[in-house]
Amino acid sequence: MTSLFSIDWQSLATRSRLLRVLAILLALLLIMLLGWFAALRETQNAYRLAGEQSRDALQALATRKAEVAGLEPERAALASARLQLQEARWRLDAGEGMSELLEQLAVSGHEHGLLFEHIEVLQEGQSTAGYRRVPLDIRVLGHYPALRGWLEQWQQQLRLLQVAQLSLVQVSGKPGLVRAQLRVHAYHAGEPLPVPPSLADEPSRPPVASSAFDPFQPWPSGPSADGLGRIPLEQMKMVGSLSTAGRYQALLSVAGHLHRVGEGQRLGRDEGVVVRIDEQRMEVRERLYMAGGWQQRSRYLALGKGARGEGRDDEGEAGSGVGVGAADGDVPGAGSAPEG
Template sequence: MKPVQGWGWRAFIERSAWARRALPVVAGLALLALGCLVRLPHWWGLQGHEQVRQAGLQQAQQAKAASLAAVAQEQVALEAARLQVQEARWRLAAGAGMSDLLEQLASSGLAYGLHFEQVDVQDPVAREGYELTPLTVQVVGRYPALRMWLDDWLGQARLLQAEDLHLLAAKGEPGLLRLQLRVNAYQADTVLPAPTSLADVPARAEAQPPALDPFAAWAARLSPSGLAGVPLSQLEMVGSLQRGLEREALLSAKGRVYRVRAGDRVGRDGGVVEQVGERQMDVRERLFVGGVWRERTVMLTLRKSAFREASDGNDAAVDRLGGVDAAGMGAGGPLSG
């Protein structure tokens, strides 16, 4: 049966032209399918390998992107650090030179009535990125003036490091102290532009005088009150009062009105009211300038638009609070009411 059937298919193929044309195609497809079955596992392996490689490339790309982002952040941080270092180097000298520092030293000392006995500028010492210049300063003055001068001079934008500070009594000068100190001044080794952050730095508040001089055994140990600690430049005469034979001046300071008479203390430089007139008052000040005590007289005149005078009959509505006697142990107090 089998040989007969085989010859039947062969006879069919030989008799049919369509079968003869389809037989090579069928044989080719069969060979192709057989080849695919043989190569398919290898192709699957290659596909898996390529998928793994593609995943690795994606991970590497993500890692490189993260690395680039980190580098960009580090560059931003590096630039910010560079600007901070540049600003810090500029602040070493605040954009000024040694001559500017000495000029500021002289002007601040003159403003507080101090006498410089010694200012020694030594040779600068080179450091990496900057220079250090030691200064030796010896100055004489009253304690409140020295205290305020130190706050003003050492508190400037320029970096000044104080060392070896000594405070001694000035021999032969009652009430004066001799301050000796060593100061290190710094300077960048190159010219740097002023930082833009200076616009955000608040202005320094005005230095206030110490309430008590702990070294002035010769002076009354009382804290200045009233007008005894107010600069004369901030006082304004706005009127006067007539009390019998004595006249008192009305002074305005920081929104308050005070009454003073001859003998009262006003101002920061030991000023004493010498005379009070209808439209003017004289104040005598004692300053320590150039190593010697000097006296000067300052006149406060009445503001034209605020003339005011009271007689004894109208004096009941005004009390003199916190006043002092002729010894001048304080300053006039504010008006009541």
């Protein structure tokens, strides 16, 4: 009994309280550890999920890169098409306004000796996405060769011009003069555009060759060369030529007889007229009724050639290719010699 009462109850109580605090701290630490492990596991799961998503994203990115690489030819074609479209739009007006166009019209017409009777810029132009069309009414007077050369020169400029209507009428009481009535469509791009680089690669245009042919002039009715207007050209042979002051006359052999022919004389059965003679050949323009209308064609008598064919007439329409001629030696002593 004495030993029981000798125990230090105060010290035991103090130690018991300390043990309880330690137990509580250990419990809290254990709970924190359990929570930390749970959070770590959740973080690991999230990390694994993020890794899988990253791999999927990288795979999708590689697929898109392959698709983009496959679109490079289409992108290049699109860029080329856009460049061509921009160049075509620039050529609508070639970077110039209506005043520059009218000035070029007047200058080129003056160079060809034409008289402008009427020029009107109409206002009923049609506006479309990317361009605007402006019609012009033009009435001009001049000789047919000059009108033709002017139109060809005007159509060869950089600016786009479309001749929608064209009528040619011979002026009454003024032989040789023709009045042309034109409706021309000019265009505007609608905005300033840079000059296309491809313009530097275009070759320079040669000057327009004017033609002396005039369909409004009456067909020449010159004298027949010693009755040769009744003989086919196939029976004639050019055996020589004579020159006087730069003008040539042809020597023709027909049925053993020698004939001297000059420009403007009738020749052949098809209303042929000699229009040109030089040292080596002569040109005969014939008039035939073909395909429901009168047509002109040029045929040639060449010196020293046996080939036959039709050449080009003054209107620029290609024929089938003839030159009528004779080989050397058909007539003794034939050749080209100046007239004395």
